[in-house]
Amino acid sequence: MTDWILPQLSYYGATLLFITTFLSCIAMPIPASLVMLASGAFVAAGDIPFSTAVAAALSGAILGDQAGYGIGRWGSRWLDQYLAKHPRSARLMQKAQVQINRYGGPGVFFSRWLVSPLGPYANFVAGATRLRWLQFTIWGAAGEVVWVLLYITLGTAFTSNIGLVAELASDISGLLAGLAVTALLAFWLRHAMRARRLGRRRRPSALGKPR
Template sequence: MVLDALRDLPPAPVLALAFLLPALEASTMLGVVFPGEVALLVAGAAAHAGGAPLWAVLVAGTAGAVLGDLAGYFVGRRWGHALLRRLPRRLVRPAAVERATALIRRRGGPAVFLGRFTALLRALVPGLAGMSGLPLRAFATWNAAGGLLWASGVVLLGYGAGAGLGVVEHRLGLASEVLLALVAAGAVVVWPRHRG
């Protein structure tokens, strides 16, 4: 049932989802609330079901991740401090922002690469890198490497999960049929006793 729904999705919305949510994650800080890997997992499962070619999902997800973080870098460079002041303190603590910015200043590109693999950092590190003065070339290089590895890994996990969905659906289908048969048998035994 889930695989049928994924199979019936046209490729265009699957690819748009795989591109847009990772792209919006850092460029609009949407990732603070809704991590982009959810879209990539679904798109990977849809690719397994035949809803979109796997190679296209990999390209769309990687492009969204890399370009979105590049936009986040420029947003952080231009408006980062003002935007951070507007975020709720429960989501982003000033002390944590200072530590992350200091880490980016000390470690540079490797901090950008590692930040890619944690949801909250993934949404904030590009902007913090722009705020910290990390050179664009260093950011772009490490961002591309992290984006490629992260997006490909998550899409492939979704693809593998799509294979597992078929097995789970089949087993759940068998279990529900057995349960229905037991309920029906129980009703056949109990119902005549209550009638008479």
Template sequence: MFDVQHWLVSLPPIAVYLLVAGVIGVESMGVPLPGEIVLVSSALLAATGVVEPEWVATAAATGAIIGDSVGYAVGRRGGRPLLARLGRRFPRHLGPAQLARAEQSFARYGVWAVFFGRFVALLRILAGPLAGALHVPYRRFLLANAAGGLVWAFGTTYLLFTVGRAAEHWLKDISWAGLVLAVLAGLASTWWLRRRAHRFETAEPTPDAEPVRAGSE
């Protein structure tokens, strides 16, 4: 992550914003990319004044919402065969076991899997295509998608920005310690959401759980 941040420093701010939106957007379409690493690195960069936190967060949220929506459209059109092809192309991230866990999450939690999926690497990649393949109603999907994207993007960015600025102020002579503190604070900030979201990855389907039905409102 530190190498990513050093590389971002060499880019003009507009390029950083576009990169954040692009990487997170493509990841949300179903392609495994380090979206969260790019967001965390950019948020820490904002704490140094190189880029603006509001634009980092806006870029991340925009990429997440649009990327998930594109993934939804592709998944709705391609269905299960598309997910199978993605699994063969990225077996470590989107193999049969990962797909099965993601489907269990949707069957048990419905659109809440989309919201909390933004905080889980597996569902962050699969939420859009899988929701489309399962024919989750788009309006419900978009609401959960937008809410999750905004909370994740602005929450992560501004918490890391705030802690990073405080660390820079009090730890000027040991900047590496401030950076480590900011990273640890960023991880701690999503602790509750990640614990809640972890249930989506490990949950076993219950007898009364009903899968999402196509066309249900």
């Protein structure tokens, strides 16, 4: 798909940017980050205005987030059927759920760019768990601004090394996603163990019960 999408960027420019970021935010297998990096090269060459590239990518991402939120809120039955057939997506959904349940709005923000593989699933979880729409929208839009500006600017700065930058960004994003999930699980486990110890301390002993 990547080999097909990137050449189309020279013809369809902002339209393709909008479509790719929108679809990526509803968990379609679209290399949106790579497309934004490539668009940065076109910006550097003067073929696409920087403001146009940012506006197209950002509007597609924000609308995609809203679509994902809607799917999670009103399409839970369809989503459950889809996840049952796609174990990898189900695992990402579970990781996103841990993040959203623990951090709420900030979890949405960081899932846009710091752990971007979880982003689409964070949208579904936010909708399914009825995270407040305004909270989701504000935090999500802020995160998308960081994501879009980061990748387009990197593409502009490293025009001759797009492939290397894309591979590095993908590796770092995957690593950060793994580290974030590990940290969340460790935090949850520590909290659960602490609550269990407190419960044992508060529980009256058998010897102390009245006869």
